[in-house]
Amino acid sequence: MEVDRRAFIASLGGTAAVSLMGSEAKADALEHWMEEHLDEQVAATQGTAPQKFPTVAELEAQIETRNFRRGTGGLFASNRGNVTKLPPMPKNPTIQDFFRLRFAPANHVLQSATRALKTGMSEEVILACLLHDCVLNLIKPDHGWWGAQLFEPYIPEKSAFAIRYHQTLRFYADSDAGYEYPDQYYRIFGEDYKPPAHIEAAYKMLRNHKWYMEPRLVTVNDLYAFDPKAVVSIDPFQDIIGRHFKSPKEGLGNDNSPSAHMWRTIANPDQPL
Numbered sequence: 001m002e003v004d005r006r007a008f009i010a011s012l013g014g015t016a017a018v019s020l021m022g023s024e025a026k027a028d029a030l031e032h033w034m035e036e037h038l039d040e041q042v043a044a045t046q047g048t049a050p051q052k053f054p055t056v057a058e059l060e061a062q063i064e065t066r067n068f069r070r071g072t073g074g075l076f077a078s079n080r081g082n083v084t085k086l087p088p089m090p091k092n093p094t095i096q097d098f099f100r101l102r103f104a105p106a107n108h109v110l111q112s113a114t115r116a117l118k119t120g121m122s123e124e125v126i127l128a129c130l131l132h133d134c135v136l137n138l139i140k141p142d143h144g145w146w147g148a149q150l151f152e153p154y155i156p157e158k159s160a161f162a163i164r165y166h167q168t169l170r171f172y173a174d175s176d177a178g179y180e181y182p183d184q185y186y187r188i189f190g191e192d193y194k195p196p197a198h199i200e201a202a203y204k205m206l207r208n209h210k211w212y213m214e215p216r217l218v219t220v221n222d223l224y225a226f227d228p229k230a231v232v233s234i235d236p237f238q239d240i241i242g243r244h245f246k247s248p249k250e251g252l253g254n255d256n257s258p259s260a261h262m263w264r265t266i267a268n269p270d271q272p273l
């Protein structure tokens with residue numbers, strides 16, 4: 001895709017901010033920018049003004065312009081040419097190993113969890129923010145449900161609940177909590193998109209649920225703006241992981257948990273079957 005250099009540099013805070021960034025940070029920023037603008041660009045080349053959000057029908061018309069489906073997990077497709085050979089996983093991999101070797105750079109979840117930590121959220125919510133979108137490496141549709149299932153055997157019930165339902169609450173504004181419907185959703189789902197019945201039903205259930213605020217706080221901390229000055233790392237979360245993530249001694253994927261096969265797929269996405 002064509003990159004509008006001026007707009008890209010402006011989105012990072014100008015040339016001065018860009019000159020302070022390392023080459024890896026620049027590459028990450030570019031990748032993120034391309035993800036955000038891909039649909040806009042496709043719409044533009046089809047004769048739609050870039051500022052206008054696409055309709056559901058316009059997005060559907062793009063399906064056959066790609067050789068991959070939009071729901072493909074990040075480990076299975078690359079927007080920078082060919083995929084790369086993945087580094088081998090250790091014998092008994094931990095969640096930290098997956099962050100380092102499969103989810104990296106994981107800027108989005110690390111930035112969300114950093115915001116949750118700084119704003120004094122509960123440890124269950126901070127952990128949920130840290131893990132909330134990791135499953136996007138495996139699969140994208142219904143990622144709240146897939147993500148909760150992936151982590152459920154190892155984390156507190158409240159954190160799994162927050163991961164499962166953050167997906168639903170992203171579609172519903174709650175100005176009292178400080179969450180507005182994101183422009184990005186007009187862009188990626190279409191301006192006239194209506195969430196499907198299972199999302200509506202989950203929202204109805206959540207409105208009266210005693211844990212409503214857990215997934216809501218994940219959406220409040222769900223940052224999409226790439227902040228070039230933010231230095232994010234998993235280190236500030238080691239204690240929370242230690243207290244709340246029940247790491248199996250055999251390693252994730254080797255422990256026969258209900259989601260062990262999902263961890264094995266993330267570890268070895270090149271397996272033909």
Ligand SMILES: [Fe+2]
Pocket residue numbers: 132133143166167
């Ligand atoms: Fe999400």
Ligand SMILES: [Fe+2]
Pocket residue numbers: 108112132133222223
């Ligand atoms: Fe997110």
